[in-house]
Amino acid sequence: MPIDSPFRRLPDAQARTLAFTFAGRELEAREGDSLAAAILAAGIATTRHTPVSGAPRGPYCMIGLCFECLVEIDGEPNRQACMVEVRDGMRVKAMQGARGLGKGPADE
């Protein structure tokens, strides 16, 4: 599937292909990808809307400092996508505003 992303994989990238979903879309990653890298490689730039202004945000620093790439992973809110390796079958959602304070995946 051709994708519109400014990020290109190195031609020698050999790693195994993994499947995950972002906001319900089925996407592919390579084993060893950070989740943020896999999302960017899939051409997705916006991974959340901020709790304060509602502005769109996406992965930025890629080293765990800026907290812009927050996503919900398998029901757990506010994970830093750049600090997590993609696992096969991961279900990822954009963070829309602030997290709730319920327990785990039942969270809204």
Next chain:
Amino acid sequence: MGETEYAVIGGGLVGMAVAFGLQRAGRRVTVFDEGDVAFRASRGNFGLVWVQGKGAGLPDYARWSRLSAALWPELAAELEEASGLKLELSQPGGFDICLTEAELAAKAASMAALRARLDGDYPFEVLGHNRLREMLPAIGPKVAGAIYGPEDGHVNPLYLLRALTAAFLGRGGRIENGAAVAEIAPLAWGFRIGAAPGWRAEKVVLCAGLGNARLAPLVGLNAPVKPNRGQVLICERAAPFLPYPNLHVRQTGEGTVQIGASSEDVGLDDGTTPQAMAAMAKQAVDMFPVLENIRVVRAWGALRIMSPDGHPIYEASRAHPGASLVTCHSGVTLAACHALRLAPWIAGGSPPVPYLESFSADRFALSPAA
């Protein structure tokens, strides 16, 4: 090098509130601030505009804190207008939450004693677990109850500092940054600020936080202040769950959950320790179990500026008229009094309250402990 009518030493919350208030009273003011290398409580505090419990040892301090809380909406409106910032001031009342019946009883007794010393004019309520839960549904089963103070509130202290600075600069005030003042020399007329040739000021106001201890004797004043460290945990933003601030946990206007603050005598060390952080986190989860899975995104330590009895020191120098000292432990709470009441006094007006002398440093010379 230059000349100014008023030199304010220190650009933290105390110095900027005083500078803004002096300017409001028609004075020309220059602020001298040491900069990022200094210990700066104003950048590391908890943001409470807090009344309850203050003044147990000095009822005038309770009066002064209440006056400031009452003046806060006026200060916030003026600063928001001048700076275009939102200060997130909210004064819905606040809680001092207790995890044991013994602690609740002791606090209730101390508040009742303070109320008696204030002739009954001191509002608070003691709430047991069930009544507290009606106002704060998120409390956990370990909570015994709380004291409710209807005049308590909170504000974003960083926006406060920024707004004071913006308002002051916007009205023509001047700030000298990176300007650690090591010398203040009384002259025949006025003061020299800094090493010669230095600045020349008609009046000087010491608002240098912990730096006051060293500066005060240069102009015949006494500021026996010492550091006390508080650590603060900052958690991720969450949907609103805490409609009232309390002494240990507050949720900011932007949803951030803050947990504070330890109280440690460790000298000039503003670091953090896992022990203090873990104890604060555990206490917060005991009070609000919904915080169990919340993520801490950063933590810091900052140094409080403590006088021997914890009360403010406001003093005009008798040896060197024109020099004065303003320092306190609750510079967020007292910002409104400092800007709107104390500064006009420093500008030459009459004392804003009949009990201002209660805050003179003379009390340390007289007390046997000093």
